[in-house]
Amino acid sequence: MKRIMSLLVLGWLAVSLAVSGADVEPISSYDDFVAAVERLSDLLDRATYVAISGFSSYDSEDQSAAAQELVNLLGGPDGRDYKAVSESGSADEGVGILELYVNVQTAIRDDWLSDRVTPDSYFVFRDVAGQAGSFLELAYEVAIDALQSRSVFGSVEGFRMCYALLVAARGEFNDPFLVAGIQFLASLLPTSIGDSLQPSIQASIDALPTGETLVLEPGIYRERLLITKDITIRGTSQAGDGTEETVLESVAWDAVITIASDKPIRVVMENITIRGGGTGIIARSIRDEATVDLVLRDVVFLENGGALAVEGDSSVECSNCRFDSNKSVVYASGNVIVDFTRCEIRGYRATLLGSAYIQDSASLSMTACRFFENFGNLIVLAPSASMQLVNCDIENTYAHAIVVAGTDPNNLNSPCGVFMRSVGDEAPLPLGTITGYGNTIQGNVCPATLLFLTDPAPSELTVSPGESIQAAIDHIADGGVITIEPGMYVEAITIDRSLILMGAGEEPHGVVLDANVEGSVLSVSASSPIEIALSNLVFQGQGMGWAIDVGENASVEISELEFRDLGTGIRVCDGGSVEASDCDFTGNGSTVVLGSNGYFTGSWCSFSDNRRAIMSFGSSVCTLTDSTITGCTDDGEAISVFCTDLELRSCTIRDSVGSAIQLGGGVATKLHIVNSNLTGNAYGIDLTYGSCNPSDDPNWEGATSSDRSYATVTGWNNRIPGPDEPDGNREGAFWYCFPDRLSDPSFLTQPQEEE
Structure with missing residues (x-):
């Protein structure tokens, strides 16, 4: 062993003398220093994995190629035993790791650098400069030994020794007697010159008070992050085509995010892509009494070595996350709880x-x-x-x-x-x-x-107060029945399968779902058609959020539901449909909102004291039968539709601040109204002259003249009194911009037998 170490030390001295005499272009600016450290870190990472390929291979030619690439990377074109290898790309580097390291080490000793970084960082740089060089020089000598097939350790063990020395230079040994290495040095600097004047995510995390939220704009962020306190990190919503995403990317195949604490902490991450890390997220508690709770929502792990590593007394809760092309998904060790829901x-x-x-x-x-x-x-x-x-x-x-x-x-x-x-x-x-x-x-x-x-x-489940409705939905069989016992429930619920959700108890509407959550209380959509039935429930809020959000492939039947004090009662879009009966909507903002290709049918429903009863646009269809709308507070209208088919049968709309019905969007909008009463509003029907071209305002302003028109209106046997009649509409039965372009709408009040 003494002979081995003697050989290594002699080799190290020889290399040290050779390198120290090299003609190195000095670094004279901070930007050049940042670029040099970043390049040195990347070259070290590359060399480390070349060493791994060397001891992982059993083919002598592959081992020889790996040894040559290691020698090329460490010594550069001017180093001993250099030979250009086109497959490795080594000849394109132009400078070796040792030469670049000497350049960085020289810059660290210059006075100008100490003026550009904090004193703590400067002392770390100085210590790294004194230690990492020894490991690099010894690694170079071992690589030359392996190349010349005279390694005293044997071919495989030679690569292992080189790997260990490179890891030490990177600063990845967990030993109190070794200071940080090149990788840590790189983490203290911006990862590109363009970022040198920009605040880092790590700096924002450090400055953020405990428990607060950090919102990241779309873009690619290349940093190592360390989190040691309660925090929420939220990116932009994931776009299906990969645009407008917030991406956290690895630096030199290192862990992207490390979460560690000696006390209980909770970290929440949402709408983020984590890409290209040796590990995506490492979460560990470092004392017995400490816990790390990690919550991930809509997070994508892409092309990492390991996506998640969770250790100690920790937990990770993953919902709606995607793991794509990683070498592993989760490693859990200790008293760890791992919970994946609706993940891919x-x-x-x-x-x-x-x-x-x-x-x-x-x-x-x-x-x-x-x-x-x-x-x-x-x-x-x-x-x-x-x-x-x-x-x-x-x-x-x-x-x-x-x-x-x-x-x-x-x-x-x-x-x-x-x-x-x-x-x-x-x-x-x-x-x-x-x-x-x-x-x-x-x-x-x-x-x-x-x-x-x-x-x-199971085909039947019961949920009691304090239990999770979402857990029951996730566990129920397709088409199953979930009964909810009376009580208050506060949680965001997602349904992606056919089922029946019903409130229990003799007291009507004793089950209350509170909208004290972000977004919707209940969201329904699926990749294939599903059918949902909801009954005997109350949705309530504080004038914010919406109760039910219905999207693609979802058909929802609701009966005996109450919606009160919500921002929006029901939103339907993307081909979703809702059929409502015997439902009550009171004190909400917009009660029913129909987006693109949304379908809503309501019968025997009551809308009272809402800002607006129905708002619809984008090729939607709305039918209302035997229903009453009273006291809408919006100064525009109770029902507002654009590019929509609206049908009202035996309905009453009364006492609205604005008009009962506004029809915009030109010929793409159709109203069929029969046996209905529009009384006590500003106007009965507001006929807006306009266009339904999506690039234009749905009203007439801004639309090409040839595109403008009135909606198509049909019907009979309605009561729409003017201001001089009992219960009359205050400003008039009808309002329209250009009377000369509109036929007399009074036919709507004429009696006619329905076919």
């Missing part, structure tokens, strides 16, 4: 360890998640770990869906879609358990062990 895992490529590796006393819960286009074992459990799998789809894994560690490794190549040692009908584990139902696992499933995971989900 695809493009995973890994070894026997699996996309999800759960060990110690950790537990994994996955609900309504989908695995597809993966290659390798998906879920690997230690015998002491636990798992619950509910309503998940696992397809095309090309390996095992579930593996329990400690079984015969030779059996891992068996064709079973689910594999486990046979230990009883309920598959108990030492200290851990496996439970679940309603899962689809494509392929051959071992019948005697975990077949119960594919049993149907």
